[in-house]
Amino acid sequence: MKQIVVLGGGTGGTLVANLLAKKLKSKEAQITLVSASNRHLYQPGWLYVPFGKQDPRTLSRPLASLLRKRVKLVIGKVCRLDTTTQEVELEDHTILAYDYLVLATGSQVAPEDIPGFSAGAHYFYTEEAAFKLHAALEEFRGGKIVIGVGGLPYKCPVAPLEFTFLLDEYLTDRKIRDKTELTYTFPLNRVFSIESVAEMAQPLLEERGVNIETFFNLEEVLPEEKIARSMEGTDLEYDLLIMVPPHRGAKFLQGHPIADEQGWVKTDRFTLQVKGYPNIWALGDTTDLPISKAGSTAHFEAPVIVERLAGRLRGIEEEVGEEKYEGHVMCFLETGYNKASMLNFDYTHPPKLHEPSRHVHYEKMVFNKAYWYLVPTGVL
Amino acid sequence: MQSITITREADARGSFCPGPLLELIRQIKMAQVGDVIAVISSDEGSKKDIPAWLAKAKQEFLGMEEVDGATRFICRKIK
Ligand SMILES: Cc1cc2nc3c(=O)[nH]c(=O)nc-3n(C[C@H](O)[C@H](O)[C@H](O)COP(=O)(O)OP(=O)(O)OC[C@H]3O[C@@H](n4cnc5c(N)ncnc54)[C@H](O)[C@@H]3O)c2cc1C
Numbered sequence: 001m002k003q004i005v006v007l008g009g010g011t012g013g014t015l016v017a018n019l020l021a022k023k024l025k026s027k028e029a030q031i032t033l034v035s036a037s038n039r040h041l042y043q044p045g046w047l048y049v050p051f052g053k054q055d056p057r058t059l060s061r062p063l064a065s066l067l068r069k070r071v072k073l074v075i076g077k078v079c080r081l082d083t084t085t086q087e088v089e090l091e092d093h094t095i096l097a098y099d100y101l102v103l104a105t106g107s108q109v110a111p112e113d114i115p116g117f118s119a120g121a122h123y124f125y126t127e128e129a130a131f132k133l134h135a136a137l138e139e140f141r142g143g144k145i146v147i148g149v150g151g152l153p154y155k156c157p158v159a160p161l162e163f164t165f166l167l168d169e170y171l172t173d174r175k176i177r178d179k180t181e182l183t184y185t186f187p188l189n190r191v192f193s194i195e196s197v198a199e200m201a202q203p204l205l206e207e208r209g210v211n212i213e214t215f216f217n218l219e220e221v222l223p224e225e226k227i228a229r230s231m232e233g234t235d236l237e238y239d240l241l242i243m244v245p246p247h248r249g250a251k252f253l254q255g256h257p258i259a260d261e262q263g264w265v266k267t268d269r270f271t272l273q274v275k276g277y278p279n280i281w282a283l284g285d286t287t288d289l290p291i292s293k294a295g296s297t298a299h300f301e302a303p304v305i306v307e308r309l310a311g312r313l314r315g316i317e318e319e320v321g322e323e324k325y326e327g328h329v330m331c332f333l334e335t336g337y338n339k340a341s342m343l344n345f346d347y348t349h350p351p352k353l354h355e356p357s358r359h360v361h362y363e364k365m366v367f368n369k370a371y372w373y374l375v376p377t378g379v380l
Numbered sequence: 381m382q383s384i385t386i387t388r389e390a391d392a393r394g395s396f397c398p399g400p401l402l403e404l405i406r407q408i409k410m411a412q413v414g415d416v417i418a419v420i421s422s423d424e425g426s427k428k429d430i431p432a433w434l435a436k437a438k439q440e441f442l443g444m445e446e447v448d449g450a451t452r453f454i455c456r457k458i459k
Contacts, residue, residue, distance in 0.1 A: 152406035157398045189432055193399035195425060215436045217405060231409075232437050261410065269394075290395040290403040327394050347394030 002029040002313055005088060005098035007078055008250075009035025009063045012284030012298030013104030014376040019306040021070040022378065029313060031070060032096065033063075034088070036077040036105075040066055041127065042371055043155075044295065047162060047334070049130035050137055051170045056127050066376045078105070078252050083277060100279050100309055103265055105250035107155055107285035107293060113246045114151055120223030121150065121241045124163065136240060137170070142179025143239030146228055149187055150218040151246025153264075155285055155293035158333045158343070160184070160244055161192060161201055165336035167242075168208045182209070183236060185216035185228075196353045197333070197343065204335060204356075218243055247293070249286050264288035269347070270324045272305050278312070281305040292329045299375055300328040332364040340364050384442060384454065387415035393422040393450050401429050404453065408439060411457045416442065422450040430455075 004024075006017045017033040024031070039060040048054035064073055076090035081101075088096050109125050111117040124130040147164050164184045171177040184191065184205055190198040191205060191212060205212055217231040221241065228236045228243070248254060249263025258274050259265045266275040267287035274280040283305055284298035291297060307323035327347030333356075334340045340361035345351035354360055374380040390407050392400035400421035407417045421430070427444070430453045434441040440456040 152402055152409065153398065187405055188401055188429065189436070193402055194397050215433065217409075217437070269391075290390060290392040290398070290400070292397045329397065331397075343397070345396050351396055 001027065002099040003097055004029050004031045004100045004102070004309070004313075005096055006031070006033045006102040006104060007035075007088065008104035008106055008284070008286070009033055009037065009040055009073075010104060010106045010284065010298075011295040011375060012106070012286075012302060013102065014040055014063065014066055015299060015302040015378055016102050016104060016283065016305055017071045018066075018068050018376065018378045019302055020309065021068040023306055023310050024313070026070065029100075030072065032072045032074055033067065034074045034076060034078060034090070034096065035063055036075075038063055038075045040376060042368070043125075044371075045368060046124050046127060046130040047159060047166070049127075050124050050133040050163075051166055052134060052138070056131055059127070061372060066372070078250070080252055081256060081258075083258065083280070086279075098279075100313065101281075102305060102309070103253075103274070103280065103282040103286055104284050104298070105253065105286050107153075107247040107249060108251075109245040110151070110248045111245040113248075114218055114220060116221035116223050117150065117218075117243070117245060120221035120226070121228075121243045121245070123150075123243060123245050124159075125155075125244060133242065140176070140180075140240055142176050144181045144183070144237055145240045145242065146183045146185065146213075146236050146238040147242045148183075148185030148213070148216060148218070148244070150243030152187070152217075153293060154244045154247050156331070157193070157292055157294075158197070158331055160186075161197075162334040163242070164205065164210060165208070166334060168210065169336040177209075181211065183211040183213055183238075185213040185218075185230075185236070187215070187217045189214050194343070194351050196351060200341065200353055200356075201335075208336075247285070253286070260288060269327070271308060272301055272325055273308070281309065291327060292331065294329055294331060295375070296328075296330040299380075300330075301325050302378075332360065332367070334361065334364065338362075384416055386418045386454065387411065389418040389420070389452075391420045393420055395421075396423070399423065400426050400453075401433055404430060404455070405433070405437075408437075408455070408457050413457050413459065415457050416454060417457060418452050418454045420447060420450050420452045426451065426453065
């Protein structure tokens with residue numbers, strides 16, 4: 001019987017494992033999911049944790065509870081991948097052999113890549129960091145807050161903008177907005193890379209009295225002086241610095257021949273096959289595709305891999321050739337005060353932006369709760 | 381342009397978000413001083429955005445060329 005091994009029990013890996021279990025008969029393949037953690041995390045919820053609007057304990061569930069019975073779950077951290085012998089090794093020295101491999105180990109934050117970051121900056125890109133930021137915000141009584149993108153690449157590209165809008169609302173509610181100078185930074189010459197989003201967001205930021213510092217690529221943080229310094233030569237003083245840290249792929253992928261030095265896997269943009277390896281695919285944050293690292297990306301990629309893998313396993317080449325990922329991404333954009341917008345796009349269709357509305361905000365609220373039943377399970 | 385050897389290249393066609401310029405900045409950050417970096421973009425806005433950022437960041441813009449209906453932007457990391 002063929003062995004399919006899926007690495008990573010996040011949005012992409014859990015969904016692929018469940019869809020494979022649905023698609024393939026028991027005698028066709030054994031499906032094993034390997035994950036470093038026995039919990040499945042719903043990361044989009046971390047956006048609300050710093051404001052005390054979401055209890056982090058509600059943002060994870062046991063991974064086993066989300067899997068079809070057919071999927072064999074192995075909890076362990078992968079530390080080595082050998083594509084010649086077709087084996088992966090876990091930290092406890094367990095060796096797992098595969099015929100087909102799916103990589104979905106996501107991204108990890110790398111604050112250590114920016115000098116001074118860990119000592120001087122807060123972020124909301126891990127459960128722990130979001131909780132620490134909550135404590136820092138609760139203690140905050142006024143002063144200068146600088147928020148922005150601190151490194152590339154990073155997941156959920158709109159999150160720093162959303163955070164800024166929600167922060168303005170939070171400070172207003174606490175009646176300390178007038179004692180706070182807010183500055184939003186972005187690496188390019190506008191507030192977001194997509195022009196239509198920038199055109200919608202900039203007036204909103206201005207309306208709410210947020211200073212805008214564009215062309216700001218964080219190079220170092222000077223925690224003693226409380227200065228954030230950019231590659232372009234700008235120094236910003238802060239009392240509270242909130243920066244999205246740079247990200248990297250999983251450690252075992254950093255510098256591996258199938259990936260670049262940061263661990264992003266060289267992936268074909270349409271077939272999602274790892275370049276040069278017909279029996280390995282990658283999805284979600286771990287690919288080197290210059291598209292949004294987002295849960296929705298992984299969600300739309302998963303069926304393509306399942307069809308192609310099943311086709312290859314069954315020797316049906318037509319099926320293998322058919323399914324293509326067209327670059328579909330969908331993102332909510334919270335704009336504060338119970339309103340949100342939404343973005344939908346693919347490789348050939350530029351994003352269409354909805355006017356911020358209450359309706360979209362409540363859709364997002366519902367989605368945050370319904371995620372568990374709809375996404376990792378493959379219902380949606 | 382013939383004599384230039386590209387050290388690293390990213391194909392960012394169809395990348396609306398985060399977009400070709402953020403991909404170029406990421407590549408520049410990973411590169412060594414002296415490396416020649418290219419990014420292929422199908423976004424018309426890149427023709428304005430990429431040279432503007434390179435000028436602001438004081439990196440050397442070497443030029444652009446058409447490739448299959450898209451544009452390859454080439455630059456050198458000088459600091
Ligand atoms: C604050 C925030 C807000 C966000 N908001 C949104 C949003 O609104 N919409 C959206 O679409 N996306 C959003 N995202 C992004 C989204 O959460 C990720 O893009 C998505 O989870 C990626 O899925 P993935 O399967 O690639 O990786 P992940 O879901 O991160 O899963 C990776 C898995 O791999 C496992 N793993 C890692 N290393 C190893 C190893 N060595 N061995 C074994 N297992 C390993 C991990 O334990 C984990 O289970 C947000 C993210 C953050 C941080």
